[in-house]
Amino acid sequence: MSPARVTTLVTLELRQRLRNVAWYVLLGIFAVLLLGMTALSVVVFGDLQESGSWMYSIVVYFVLLLALLVSPTLSGNAINGDRDAATLAPIQVTLATTAEIVAAKFLAAWVTGLAFLVVAAPFLIFAGIVGAVAPVQVVVSLLVLLVEVGVVAAIGVGFSGILARPLFSVAASYLTIAALTVGTGIAFGLGGAAVTAEVTNTSRYPVYAEFGEEQPFDENSFTCGDWETYTYEVPRYDLVWGVLAANPFAVLTDATPASFGASDQPDDFFSGAKLLLRQSQIPPEMGEQRYDGCADPTGMNFEPGPTSQEVLDSTVPTWFVGLALQLVLAGGLLFGAWARTRTPAKRLPPGTRVA
Template sequence: MSAAHIATIARLELTQRLRSVGWYILLGVFALLLVGITALAFMVYSWGDAIGAGVYSIIVNVVLLLVVLVSPTLSGNAINGDREAATLAAIQVTAASTGDIMLGKLLAAIATGGAFLLVALPFLAIGLLGGGANALVLLVSLLILAVEIVIVATIGVGLSGIIARPLFSVAATYLVVAALTIGTLIVFGLGGAALRSEATSYSRPYDTNGEVDCDEWETYTYEVPRFDRVWWALAANPFVVLADATPTEFNDDGYPVDMFGQIKFGVRAAQQSPVEQRWDECAGDYGDMRTPEEVMQGTVPSWFVGLGIQILIAGGLFAGAWSRTRTPARRLPPGTRIA
């Protein structure tokens, strides 16, 4: 492989995109959306002391959302689009190797996804003016966001090399990304609702004088969904990976100050078993009164597992596309255009 060949292929790919007026319109629409979202974010977090941290977290999540929505269209036809236009064969007969072609296409797809992050940088800077942001939070969140951009681009390029038709590969890329984002939520919601158990609530009864009877217990049984058995389904969700990996900042009451922490708390709280609730007024125990900070300290992170699953999926698809693009090809799908 040659770095010069990879750069040349990436530059050719980007040149084709930069010639399109629609690409600039898309970035302009994204910038306008960020204007409105930034204004709303300042209104949402106006009550806190760490306004900048909250606004920053919303903008980063919006950038990830746009990458998830747009990147499959930009990367899902990277290879088979050239094959259909009869330009891939012309590149394959040059000195560029299969690895040069694959990595060049991937680099261009990553660059197009990273363009959304570049557009968002001024808005991230504006959000930080509100104060309360932590340098470690900035570093980790941007790093995870960059990794997610690479993963989504790799999935698109991989499927574009495996599937012969551009339309089908773009659709398949959307399906894979949707499975990671929406599908994990569906599995979590339906799985938790389906796996129901009997829960018991314990409380002290009151006597005829309205006083608490500390010598007796009153029990009440009911059915509850068992989200604690399916919380792992959320591990591979890109937004959960981003939130769970980012260090959480808390206010003085132990509550998260940004969206990263709020998403993380929701996932971590789902790990708690709901089968027993105890309210003991005699002992001053009023159930689970732990703060989100205490809940997170007593639960386990899952972002590295989810990130590993994403890398395996993206890497497997990319390896399959590499094998399918290698020349000379022993077998191609019926109807595949060569030159």
């Protein structure tokens, strides 16, 4: 593979994209949306120093969301669109190999998706500086975002080489991304609700006498109520949490380092989402549960649960597994695009235009 030929093909592809006025309209709309979201974040969170970290994480999520929505449109017809326009065959008869053509299409689509990150850069810098976001959090979140944009671009380019019709390849790209994002979330929710465990809770509580001005309240003056037993079902999300591993938002959330304040509250959206994601790995309390409120009527012997950091330390990070699955999917689609695009072709789909 020649880097010079790939660079030339990428340059030609980007020049064609830059001539499209709609591309600049999309970037302008994205900038306006970021500006509005930044203003709303300042209004909601108040102090800029407190809202900066939240604003930063929200902007990163928003960039990823827009990349997932826009990239399939920009990359889903990269190969079959050129074939329909009769601009692919002239390139295939040059010294450029099929692998170089597919690689150039992928890189051009990746760079196009990263343009949204360039537009978001001023907002990210502003939020990062004002909110004193940790440098490691900035570096990791941006690196994962760069890779995720590349995965989405590879999915679109791969389908554009495998499928003959641009409409079908764009639709297939959207369906695949929907399966990774919305589909994994639905599977997680329905799977946890479908797999349940039975819990039997037996408890009693102190019953205090009426008190008023003549009869002051005495915390030690009570009678024990009757034991009550009830049974209910709890979802087993700990058995299905693995389906979220390949979700792009879950990968970004799990890979970004978390930070918590003095009151054990998350400092940003990354930390809160990561805590919820990791808590789904912890099995719920099952079987027979017994609580005697009369043994500790004041609640002084209450044992607090694990802290947020203890929850993260006791659970398993999965971002690298999800990212590996995404890379395998993207690489497989690109390989399929290479196999269907290489020349000379032994068989072509009916109605396929060659030149």
